[in-house]
Amino acid sequence: MPRQARVIVPGFPHHIVQRGHNRQPVFVERRDFEYYLANLQEWKQAYELEVFSYCLMTNHVHLVVQANDNLSAIPQLMKRLAGRQTRFVNALEKRSGSLWEGRYKISPIDTDAYLLACCRYVELNPVKAGMVDKPESYEWSSYSARVGSSYCHWLDEPDTFRGLAVSHQMRVEAYRKFVEQADGSPSDELIRAAINSNKLTGGGKFVDEIEKRIGIRVETRKPGRPITEK
Structure with missing residues (x-):
């Protein structure tokens, strides 16, 4: 089966996932997490990209990155x-070979309807994996910085x-409530399916808009519910 082409759309946020080779651990010690985040800071600034959300799990990474007009910026960042x-x-462990899967996955996001839902999806990964009870308890995601529990x-x-x-404080409280009411969120399945297949995270109108913009046919999916879900 041919691989789904990766689509990058200037001016839109993108959900990116990269997994360890054969799903093996990438981050084992504290230094591993810190080194990755230091490089994320350096290269997102070098390529003039915005990072809205991140989560470093032990064997994979989630990022939400705003694309600019340079279509090579995100590929170069990754x-x-x-x-x-x-x-x-490899230097620390005196080993060789690939640390990552060959290809990262990427999904352009309908900004208004799904951007915050994607950030929530990313930042709730450690909770859903049973690693912590609350997202602010996980040190290696953007959630604690977003709600003011840490600084980034x-x-x-x-x-x-x-x-x-x-x-700002009202925005923080609104986002906290948005994240807390995520149990069983119907948007999660759309987000998961979109990133797993390099498709668009959005409904039919968004798909039509992006197809017209980039001139590439994108297979449509049933629209999910937006961030206004109750």
Whole structure:
């Protein structure tokens, strides 16, 4: 079966997942997590990209990154991150070979309807995996910085987050409630299916818009419910 082509759309956020080779652990010690995040900070600034959300699990990485007009920026970011982490781990462990799967997965996101839902999906990974009870308890995701429990000066704030309320504290509380009511969220299945197949995270209108914009046929899926779900 042919691989689904990866689509990058300038001006839209993208959900990215990269897994360890044969799903083996990528991050074992604290230094591994810290090194990856330091490189994420460096290269997202070098390529002038915005990072809205991240989560480093033991054997895979989730990122939500805003694409700019340079279509090579995200591929170069992922190449730099993967290459540096591989060399770092191989040098420490005196090993050789690939640390990652050959291809990362990527899904352009309908900004208004699904961006916050994707950030929530990313940041709830450790909870769903049974690693922590609350997302703020997991050190290696963006959630604690988003809600003010920790500090990450390079984490970017999307317009949809700023649109939640008039003050920052009110926005934080609104986002907390949004994340807490995620149990069984119907958007999760659409997000999961989209990233697993390199498809678009959005409904039919979004698919039509992107097809017209990039001139590539994208298979449509049934629309899921947007972030206004109750």
